[in-house]
Amino acid sequence: MSVTHPAGFVAAGAAIGLKSNGNPDLALVVNEGPRFDSASVFTANRCKANPVLWSEQVVKDGTVRAVVLNSGGANCYTGPDGFVTTHRVAEEVGSVLGFGAVDVVVCSTGLIGLANDRQRLIDGVHTVHGLLSADGGNAAAEAIMTTDSVSKQVVVERDGWSIGGMAKGAGMLAPALATMLVVLTTDAVVPAEDLDKALRSATRVSFDRLDSDGCMSTNDTVTVMASGASGVQPALADFTTALVEACTSLAMQLLADAEGADHEIAITTLNAASEEDAMEVGRSVARSNLFKAAVFGKDPNWGRVLASIGTTKAAFDPADLDVAMNDVWVCRNSGPGEDPGLVDLSPRQVTVTIDLKAGDARATVWTNDLTHAYVHENSAYSS
């Protein structure tokens, strides 16, 4: 049941006519309390969509009572008129539920540069309101899908409290810039300030390390709401651990649903001088089209890995790098190592391990390969 698994939450999803194929396209998740703590993170893109511009203001006081999400249109680069649409939807949700629009986060996903049908959204709010239930998590998760082939949901159980979550996003297959929308819920008692700390810790090692195609979305939103309905206040460290677990599960579901991808690639950088160095190195490899195309071609091309590492500012000796693919150390001391023929790149899961020999920090970045299907889907999406 994902977001409705924790006590204190109801949700719904419905088809309100935004998607031309008639699939569900509006979701509503409501926190019924008794507490309304929340925390959120948004895309770092400076050209943000209207729902993000709105929601960034909504979350500032730490209180969110509902998240309304539509697929079938991102309401991005639609100007002031698009902002009015976002605001009206928040107003309508607040109105039917009996609180202010300023407690309503709005998320949108789909094509950018096109206006959403405002009236359909307003009418739709009444539709989903009528469907709200403690069993509605699944319907909500399905209503936010775009090119996703499956809905992404998670439940993490603890003693007396739990976390639920849903996400949309299709990994590397990132039409309309791979908008990633995530709603997390918990019935634990977690004051907003702690919730913010836990969420930032969790996204830093999960969603922030997913770099499917280097393109940063305009609509990305992750919101967590805590109802306190369990009456249990876990230690912050315990709650953070559980939230990391939930976010990592959802991130791996996003990675696995990259329909155009043949491989899921985990790039682990070891013995870096700092976690930042490890991240920079991993990200540079994850963004190398040449390396990603080689993985698609099942070619353990470690030279393209070294060439990517060489573009970073991380601390290392260019003449003393080791690289393994699927645990075969094909590159030793920046030269040929074990036989690349020992690397079997047929399976979907690929690991790349980079030893910088410069410290003791490490980080893993996840990406996908570059395939014909990626080019096909992203060249055909809006035409």
Place this chain on the structure above:
Amino acid sequence: MSVTHPAGFVAAGAAIGLKSNGNPDLALVVNEGPRFDSASVFTANRCKANPVLWSEQVVKDGTVRAVVLNSGGANCYTGPDGFVTTHRVAEEVGSVLGFGAVDVVVCSTGLIGLANDRQRLIDGVHTVHGLLSADGGNAAAEAIMTTDSVSKQVVVERDGWSIGGMAKGAGMLAPALATMLVVLTTDAVVPAEDLDKALRSATRVSFDRLDSDGCMSTNDTVTVMASGASGVQPALADFTTALVEACTSLAMQLLADAEGADHEIAITTLNAASEEDAMEVGRSVARSNLFKAAVFGKDPNWGRVLASIGTTKAAFDPADLDVAMNDVWVCRNSGPGEDPGLVDLSPRQVTVTIDLKAGDARATVWTNDLTHAYVHENSAYSS
């Protein structure tokens, strides 16, 4: 005749058995003086190939008397043994020509991570030495081709002196990381210090603005040699203008020979607060796989342009950006502008114009689209 057009230069190219298909694979360009001024620029990649590690030292005194270039193997990530090969080739060239190895620039291109056959190279030096002639420019240009479909050559004529040049590199279709090798020659009298200034000015607005797939090569080398054989010493500004012309011509030939590409895309950023801002914005768009796939699909997807701009630190108002494609202003004030249906993306040449409204600087970055053929060639190259 490219590099042998200016007086004072001889060149040759020959097949010495490095390439499995028997095509020419070794080139030699020799400056016969009376002057031996030179300047060079190299890849900024920290993981450099052995020929670059050698040549970076060779050029420091401003004197270069010969450039020897092989295709059929990049001698990159081949360790100390590969460096010995590079050094032996330079020694052999110096020996047959009667000067020191330290006046010989060595360039290599082809697969990385594999050792070049040292003896074949040493024997080959004698072969090309025997073929040196004032008509050898064309043969040299052909011997440095890898996946290039045509050789790239240029001649710029001035009153009493000239510039010649040859280049290899296949634009976006960048197997083995798109190594770009360029040799420029001139019979003008240009002291090494001035040559260095002119070359940096010229590469800054030509090769440095070519960003076909965001991947930085390990072997890139641009060397210019001045023989002074014309006896004419042009004003530095005039020489620089001519060198910009030569470098821009070669850069456009590289762009046009991206075999896997369907489009050549010129991204011009206008009214930026600085040239750096304009370059950062252009480069971010040139590196967006989503945008490049959209151009392949003939989809004038300006939203993906804005999303790329939004990832930069350039000065602009996110709510007030204009974007044109092929001179149709499809985006005004960060929202929909003229009808995208007016943009015809059938022709090979595409222009993207971005108005940042933040100053009066500008820059153009050139790239290609992301196609099935790119993925195909780069996934199949070494396997």
